[in-house]
Amino acid sequence: xxxxxxxxxxxxxLLKKSLQSFFGIGNDTSSRLLARFNIHPTxxxxxxxxxxxxxxxxxxxxxxxENDLRRExxxxxxxxxxxxTYRGRRHALGLPVRGQRTRTQIKTPVKLNRMERxx
Amino acid sequence: MASPWCWSCLSPLRTPRAILPSSTTTTRIxxxxxxxxxxxxxxxxxxxxxxxxxxxxxxxxxLRRKKxxxxxxxxxxxxxxxxxxxxxxxxxxNPNALEVEGMQELSPETMIDNRLRGSVLGLPVTMLDQxxxxxxxxxxxxxxxxxxxxxxxxxxxxxxxxLFEKISGDDPAEKGKVVRKIITGPKGSGKTVHLxxxxxxxxxxxxxxITVPDAYELVSGTTSYSPIxxxxxxxxxxxxxxxxxxxxxxxxxxxxxxxxxxxxxHAGLENLKPTMTLKDLAxxxxxxxxxxxxxxxALWAELTATSPAPGMENGFQSRxxxxxxxxxxxxxxTKTAYRAEDYSFVHPHDLVxxxxxxxxxKSDKPTLKNGGMxxxxxxxxxxPSSYSLEVGLDQMIARQDGVSPTSPDxxxxxxxxxxDPRVLELFKPTAASGKxxxxxxxxxxxxxxxxxxGYLEYFAQSGLLRENINEKWVSERWSLSGGGIxxxxxxxxxxxxxxAKLAQPTPDxx
Numbered sequence: 001x002x003x004x005x006x007x008x009x010x011x012x013x014l015l016k017k018s019l020q021s022f023f024g025i026g027n028d029t030s031s032r033l034l035a036r037f038n039i040h041p042t043x044x045x046x047x048x049x050x051x052x053x054x055x056x057x058x059x060x061x062x063x064x065x066e067n068d069l070r071r072e073x074x075x076x077x078x079x080x081x082x083x084x085t086y087r088g089r090r091h092a093l094g095l096p097v098r099g100q101r102t103r104t105q106i107k108t109p110v111k112l113n114r115m116e117r118x119x
Numbered sequence: 120m121a122s123p124w125c126w127s128c129l130s131p132l133r134t135p136r137a138i139l140p141s142s143t144t145t146t147r148i149x150x151x152x153x154x155x156x157x158x159x160x161x162x163x164x165x166x167x168x169x170x171x172x173x174x175x176x177x178x179x180x181x182l183r184r185k186k187x188x189x190x191x192x193x194x195x196x197x198x199x200x201x202x203x204x205x206x207x208x209x210x211x212x213n214p215n216a217l218e219v220e221g222m223q224e225l226s227p228e229t230m231i232d233n234r235l236r237g238s239v240l241g242l243p244v245t246m247l248d249q250x251x252x253x254x255x256x257x258x259x260x261x262x263x264x265x266x267x268x269x270x271x272x273x274x275x276x277x278x279x280x281x282l283f284e285k286i287s288g289d290d291p292a293e294k295g296k297v298v299r300k301i302i303t304g305p306k307g308s309g310k311t312v313h314l315x316x317x318x319x320x321x322x323x324x325x326x327x328x329i330t331v332p333d334a335y336e337l338v339s340g341t342t343s344y345s346p347i348x349x350x351x352x353x354x355x356x357x358x359x360x361x362x363x364x365x366x367x368x369x370x371x372x373x374x375x376x377x378x379x380x381x382x383x384x385h386a387g388l389e390n391l392k393p394t395m396t397l398k399d400l401a402x403x404x405x406x407x408x409x410x411x412x413x414x415x416x417a418l419w420a421e422l423t424a425t426s427p428a429p430g431m432e433n434g435f436q437s438r439x440x441x442x443x444x445x446x447x448x449x450x451x452x453t454k455t456a457y458r459a460e461d462y463s464f465v466h467p468h469d470l471v472x473x474x475x476x477x478x479x480x481k482s483d484k485p486t487l488k489n490g491g492m493x494x495x496x497x498x499x500x501x502x503p504s505s506y507s508l509e510v511g512l513d514q515m516i517a518r519q520d521g522v523s524p525t526s527p528d529x530x531x532x533x534x535x536x537x538x539d540p541r542v543l544e545l546f547k548p549t550a551a552s553g554k555x556x557x558x559x560x561x562x563x564x565x566x567x568x569x570x571x572x573g574y575l576e577y578f579a580q581s582g583l584l585r586e587n588i589n590e591k592w593v594s595e596r597w598s599l600s601g602g603g604i605x606x607x608x609x610x611x612x613x614x615x616x617x618x619a620k621l622a623q624p625t626p627d628x629x
Binding site: 012031036038 | 181340461462
């Protein structure tokens with residue numbers, strides 16, 4: 001088990017997938033992280049040297065990911081609601097925000113867009 | 120049956136209670152329109168929970184089907200690596216196949232014997248471990264249908280044998296020559312097996328055999344890489360791949376390497392003693408992957424040394440010639456899956472491992488000072504398209520046909536084709552210097568009809584083919600296989616067909 005940013009990852013896991021398990025890190029960011037530290041794309045967590053783990057953790061801790069990023073997104077939505085914009089209203093009503101049709105296929109906004117929005 | 124309705128006023132008729140069946144046996148009495156099955160046996164209809172009236176606010180009226188539950192797989196999955204091991208498994212013998220009587224073995228004598236052309240020579244059993252160590256066998260080459268592994272002595276193999284004979288022979292003009300070849304050919308023409316034959320001949324002649332069985336592994340981003348500090352543009356070492364290369368080399372050549380002693384001083388490896396053998400030296404890089412690249416460089420310097428360094432003359436033995444084979448060359452001519460720090464793709468020629476083996480193709484500097492052979496084969500089964508390589512090979516063909524590089528007929532990359540200058544540079548003509556031969560292109564084609572006959576007779580003698588092998592039949596198979604392409608011949612030969620009459624294979628009868 002290897003600790004990266006306070007999370008314990010099994011050694012057999014792919015490092016790229018493990019990085020992508022953080023909120024805010026996707027395919028592109030994780031690829032760029034690997035390239036930055038010269039880690040090959042199919043590296044397993046267990047193959048990392050100690051220094052690489054520390055480097056990765058140092059960089060990740062400076063990035064806006066996980067709760068910081070969630071808070072930022074929620075704050076943005078809150079600001080929209082408070083300023084009374086159309087987008088904010090759509091967020092609050094549980095309706096699609098970006099002009100999609102509402103006749104069918106709006107399961108996702110129904111599920112997600114509500115007054116107490118969660119991420 | 121009488122209708123329960125009154126036909127005049129359409130009111131239900133009263134039925135005497137005694138006629139009705141008792142309510143304990145049937146719950147509902149209805150008539151079924153088109154069914155002949157008794158309705159009372161049907162299951163009572165369930166209440167439909169998902170009726171439209173129960174839909175919540177703003178729920179779509181779309182058809183919802185229950186998802187099928189995934190069937191739970193109770194079987195235990197195979198252990199880690201087991202499936203890959205099965206996939207990569209190499210079976211070299213089949214006890215059900217007949218033993219071929221009078222089958223000759225590959226040996227220094229038979230590999231140059233023109234009379235044996237077209238016959239299948241067995242690989243010496245003692246050598247199989249060495250060949251396995253250098254990964255000369257590949258899965259799906261059909262070794263598992265015969266009693267013992269063997270290869271056809273075709274024209275190209277005989278020429279190869281003669282080259283080996285010349286380079287390690289006593290003739291001062293030929294001894295210590297370096298032969299460089301790129302081997303191409305259509306799919307199934309035997310390029311990889313040609314490399315295997317070369318490795319086998321190298322072992323027979325006590326050469327040092329160094330192989331890269333799959334060039335793809337070095338560029339596919341599956342092995343670790345790290346930049347060399349201070350290199351500009353950045354170059355990268357691949358410690359684990361180098362370690363694997365050393366392992367292959369040590370396992371396969373342990374007898375030769377044990378007989379040679381360290382004779383040079385190497386930067387970065389201060390604790391080497393002159394009493395150490397080259398095998399000990401190579402093994403330093405096996406345990407510690409970080410050391411593997413300096414160790415490989417040291418081993419290479421030792422193998423190409425012609426004289427000992429001052430102060431280390433004790434027990435210096437002249438080094439044997441070296442055979443280097445690489446399979447799947449075109450992977451080294453496209454981009455890699457590795458990324459540089461700025462997220463750009465690493466060029467394969469920036470990997471020092473790849474660069475080392477590619478630099479050997481240049482004949483302007485002495486590379487293998489004790490002679491040897493470089494055989495780099497392209498692959499057709501796993502072949503990325505590389506326009507620059509195509510142009511480079513075309514240029515080589517043109518040069519071999521006598522077209523001058525200054526002539527307008529000389530192939531050049533098309534305008535705006537974005538050909539890779541580093542790849543083209545590799546195939547530029549270089550003059551032969553001393554014993555360094557220029558880079559040649561060898562195209563493997565099909566077997567001749569006589570060789571085809573010898574090869575198919577081997578199938579018959581192994582009990583696979585039950586045909587009367589005569590000129591006409593062989594000629595037919597030769598045409599069917601696209602002019603003797605050996606991979607296609609193997610498919611034809613291993614396809615067991617039931618003949619009209621069981622005739623013993625008699626090679627002498629026409």
